[in-house]
Amino acid sequence: MPSKPLEGAPAPVDGALPDAALTEVGTRPFGVYVHVPYCAARCGYCDFNTYTPAELGAGGQGGAASFVDSVATEARLARSVLGERGLTVSTVFVGGGTPTLLPAADLAKVLRVLDDTFGLAGDAEVTTEANPESVDRETLEQLRASGYTRISFGMQSARPHVLAALDRRHTPGRVPEVVGWARSAGFRQLSLDLIYGAPGESESDWAASLDTVIELVPDHVSAYALTVEEGTKLSRRVRRGELLEPDDDLLADRYLQADEALAAAGLTNYEVSNWARDQSSWCRHNMGYWRGDDWWGLGPGAHSHVGGVRWWNVRHPTEYATRVGAGHSPAAGREVLDAQARRVERVMLGVRLVEGLGLDALGEQALDVAAELAADGLIVADVLAQGRVALTRRGRLLTDTVVRALLPD
Known part of the structure; x- marks a missing residue:
């Protein structure tokens, strides 16, 4: 199941922010994160706040069918809390989970809601994450036509046995296929995510994954060391001795291998775990996190930060839908940073x-x-x-x- 929730001070039922925080609104770029908590299956290493159909049950509040309506309600609450300050959204990032388990029409509606509620900047960066098996050519065309400017595919590896160790559902050949479709659909900003240090992954396996990425000529690459999170299937297998925990020295070697290969291919490291073709391909939304900008997180378990106040939503989709449906803030707790x-x-x-x-x-x-x-x-x-x-x-x-x-x- 998902990892434990954070602890913090109680959040106001109406979502109100301190005056000191509100005075900072508009002084920095403002982004919106939308957390889509649904996955077809849970990967063995994942401790994100995600839920499979079996975990949620059939029908009822919190399901994918009513998700966008709940997000729209929270967006209106955000507009009310922040007031009429001429605020526009400079970046949108739809993550998860697997956002593209939602119909493309629903993801398009999310953008219309944000534009109607806040207004999207003319040059807004609009990203959605996607698993390779969760999209087809038509879906990508619909996403691009609706205003998504950037897509991030969870590739993870180019080796079948490594994907199997991670419980990933796509085959290696699917990634080049969806990248081609995304390019044809008009996506000019395309990112590939990788994981290194998986059980059974050799140096040559990792080299093959890097070679595949380089051949696909993405604008952006993220590469993360595998971490064994408590409560995951992977952690249980490591504890039973079925798999070895990743070794720090090996992970360091894999990182250096990635940096050398990506640099040689013209991708420059701009954040510890991220490489881009040039500055125009940096993920502007994530730069907002690293630079301490303001953002509002919509959806179950989403985190927000405005003017030195950080808060996080209740995690379960049913409780989230119930709270916003009653006109209440879905925030589970918050902290005011000194x-x-x-x-x-x-x-x-x-x-x-x-x-x-x-x-x-x-x-x-x-x-x-x-x-x-x-x-x-x-x-x-x-x-x-x-x-x-x-x-x-x-x-x-x-x-x-x-x-x-x-x-x-």
Whole structure:
């Protein structure tokens, strides 16, 4: 089942935000995340807030049939909370789960709701995630025609036995097929997601996955190390000794292998786990997270951040639908970040970016630490001399170490 919910202070039933947070609305880009919590089956490594048809049961509130109506209700609540501040949506990211289990008409309706409620910027980046087996040519054409500008396919691997170890349902040949359809449909921004370190994956397996990605010429690639999350099928198999937990040194080798291959193919690392053909292909929505912008998360379990206030929705689709149907905020809890907490987050996230982090975010004590990190080859000395902290390739492997050093207790 999905991982445990967060703890926090109770959230107001009407979703109201403190005046201090509202005064910041409109001073930064504003994005909307839509969490679609449905999957045809649960992958063995996944602890996301997702539900299969068997877990939800037939009919009733919380099902896919009424999902968009519930999201529309929450969007209107968001508009009411934020007030009439001339706010427009600069990025939309529909994630999950498997958003493309919803009919293309429903995903199109989500965009119409957001445009009617807030207004979409003329150059809005609009992304949906998709599993290769969950779309066909017609679906992709409908999504592009309705306003989606970017699509992210969960490829994960090009090797059948690795896909099987991850409980993925598509075959390797499906990915080139859907990429071709997406290009024909008019998608010019296309991302492929990979996972490395799966049980049974060899160095040559990972090389084959990277070769396949490079041959497909995506604009963007995300590559994440497999993590064994408590409560998943994978964690149970590891605990029983059926599978070996990924080794940190092996994962580091896989990361370096990816970075070298993708760089040689013209894809530059711009965030620790993300590569793009050029800056125009950076995921603007995710950049909003890493830069500390504002966003409202719609849907079960979705997270939001506005003006230093962070909150998260109830996780189960039925409870979510019940709350918004009653005119209440679906927020399960929230936290108001003080200045120190916001500074810590700025350092933790900003240091992951190729653009680096301004030294103004660090205390005086950390300036000497930064110089030591540069001497150790973890941050770029030339960039530090220009007043910013940016990770070297080796530093990316030790991001947590760098952050801990820059944020002493």
